[in-house]
Each structure stands twice: as C-alpha cells, then as structure tokens.
Amino acid sequence: MDSYLEINRANWDDRAPAHAASPDYAVARFVEDPEFISNVVAFDRARLGDVSGLRAVHLQCHIGTDTLSLHRLGARMTGLDLSPASLREARSLAARAGAEIDFVESDVYDAPRALGGRTFELVYTGVGALCWLPSIARWAAVVAALLEPGGRLFIREGHPMLWTLADKRPDELLVVQYPYFEHSEPTVDETPGTYVQTGVVFEHNLTHVWNHGLGELVTALVDNGLRLTMLHEHDTVPWEALPGQMQRVGGDEWRLSDRPERLAASFTLQAVKDS
Ligand SMILES: C[S@@+](CC[C@H](N)C(=O)[O-])C[C@H]1O[C@@H](n2cnc3c(N)ncnc32)[C@H](O)[C@@H]1O
Numbered sequence: 001m002d003s004y005l006e007i008n009r010a011n012w013d014d015r016a017p018a019h020a021a022s023p024d025y026a027v028a029r030f031v032e033d034p035e036f037i038s039n040v041v042a043f044d045r046a047r048l049g050d051v052s053g054l055r056a057v058h059l060q061c062h063i064g065t066d067t068l069s070l071h072r073l074g075a076r077m078t079g080l081d082l083s084p085a086s087l088r089e090a091r092s093l094a095a096r097a098g099a100e101i102d103f104v105e106s107d108v109y110d111a112p113r114a115l116g117g118r119t120f121e122l123v124y125t126g127v128g129a130l131c132w133l134p135s136i137a138r139w140a141a142v143v144a145a146l147l148e149p150g151g152r153l154f155i156r157e158g159h160p161m162l163w164t165l166a167d168k169r170p171d172e173l174l175v176v177q178y179p180y181f182e183h184s185e186p187t188v189d190e191t192p193g194t195y196v197q198t199g200v201v202f203e204h205n206l207t208h209v210w211n212h213g214l215g216e217l218v219t220a221l222v223d224n225g226l227r228l229t230m231l232h233e234h235d236t237v238p239w240e241a242l243p244g245q246m247q248r249v250g251g252d253e254w255r256l257s258d259r260p261e262r263l264a265a266s267f268t269l270q271a272v273k274d275s
Helices: 004-021 027-032 039-048 065-072 084-096 108-114 136-146 214-223
Strands: 055-059 076-081 102-105 120-126 147-158 187-190 206-209 226-234 246-248 254-256 266-273
Touching (some): 004 206, 027 065, 039 065, 039 147, 039 266, 055 065, 055 108, 055 136, 065 076, 065 084, 076 084, 076 108, 084 102, 102 108, 108 136, 120 136, 136 147, 136 214, 147 226
Parallel strands (some): 055 076, 055 120, 076 102, 120 147
Antiparallel strands (some): 147 266, 226 266, 246 254
C-alpha cells in the first residue's frame, strides 16, 4: 500500500500540466501582463496589507501563480510543494515572467529542514492546502518554526464546514456527509477530473484527505505560540466547490446560489508569532 504522500503526489503530478494549460490558472496572462495577479491574491489583498520587501514562503504553492502574484506585490518569495511536476510548471512560469523566486520540493512537515532552517516574515498558504495534511497540530508547529519573531501567518482556506458536504442531491438539500473534526483515518476518494476546465484524462485519481475543524486550527496555532489577529468567514470560495449549487460572483469567487447565508464557504485567518 502506498503512503498518502505517494498517492497524493501522483494525483498532483498528473494534474499540474493540465492546470498550467487551463484558462482558469491564466498562465498566459501572467506572462503577457507584468501587472497581472491571481484572483486569489487579488481577493486577499486588502487583508494582506503591504507585503513589499517581506521575506515570505508560500506553502503548497502548486504551479506558482499565487507565489508569482505575491512577488508582484513586492514580497521576496520562496515556494514549497510536494509535487515535482507542479514545481516544474512554477519554475517555468517564474522564468517566463522574469521573476526571481526560489522553489523547493518538500513535504510541508519537512519544510524547516528543506528550507535550511531559514525563517520568514510571512508564511502564506491555503485554497485547498490543509486538506492534504493528516495533523493540523504538526502543521502549526511547522508554521511556528518557519516564522521569525514578529512574523505572521496568512491563510485563506476552504471552510471545514464546506468540506463536510455531500455532492449535489436531487432534493437539493445540503447534507453533512464527511467528518468535520480531524480524524485519524483519511477520507479516501477516487474522482476523475479536476477543478479547472480541461479535456485531459488523468491516470492517478486516488486521494487521501483530512478535514480540520476551525477550533482545532486555532487551538493548534495558539498551542504553538501564535496570537490570532484575524478570523473572517466568507460566504464565497475561489473555485466551484459545490458543482451545480454555486454561482460565480465577480472575479473567480463562487457562492451558494440558494440562500448563501447558510454556509461559511471559506475563511481568512492571520496569526502573529510575537517577539
Ligand atoms: C490545491 S493545490 C494548492 C492550491 C494553490 N492555492 C493553488 O491553487 O495554486 C494543493 C497543493 O498542495 C500540494 N501538496 C499536497 N500535499 C502536500 C504535502 N504534504 N506537502 C507539500 N505540498 C503538498 C500539492 O502538490 C498541490 O500542489
């Protein structure tokens, strides 16, 4: 039996080239327009504040579009990801965009060693990142190790309540099917396709994922010496997370079509490692 890392790496390696070729990740726009930034980072911008000059690491950077966007906002970026194929796309994009960004291949849990013990003023992550990690406590310890005193974590992520929901049902009810709290056994899924427009047929479709409750996340950060400075819940999420039940609302945000006030679809959290 392969480990969850091998299973998930194969899934992401398969998808990275298709993501880079898809209009949804807008790679061509990044190359053509030196001012262009991703919808994800554009959404974050008001909460992020000024990042110019900050030494920052983007955990689970995938094909580097958000990493490049943060570079364009003036941060000095390092991107880290498990998937070599994702990093190939990220390095190619940065080269074509003329951006100096360091990309490092590593499991998040091994990041402090892979990054040579370097520390950062900003740790940025999210949008489909935490669900690949079995333990939120281990992740929070990594974030704390990567931050220098006074540095901050910025994460916008799918809300743990969103990850509990069943696929669309004929009666259109939102039904809680999957765990909300962290659970030692992964949710095992085998879904062909991906979350962007593509005609590519993938070979590796198996994934192992975990949910982490919002309280578990906050507690893990506090236990590792971080101080919560922001927790905003949003009724939108930057991909069509519940296909057939969401509508696009400006940029690339998606919200429940019917009574969106029922669901926190994503959240933004910031926390500081005090000096
Ligand atoms: C949905 S993508 C990240 C989303 C990113 N916000 C984006 O859309 O570009 C998830 C990324 O997490 C990476 N990943 C999954 N498990 C990981 C792990 N244990 N350590 C490091 N990266 C991991 C995958 O390779 C993939 O590139």
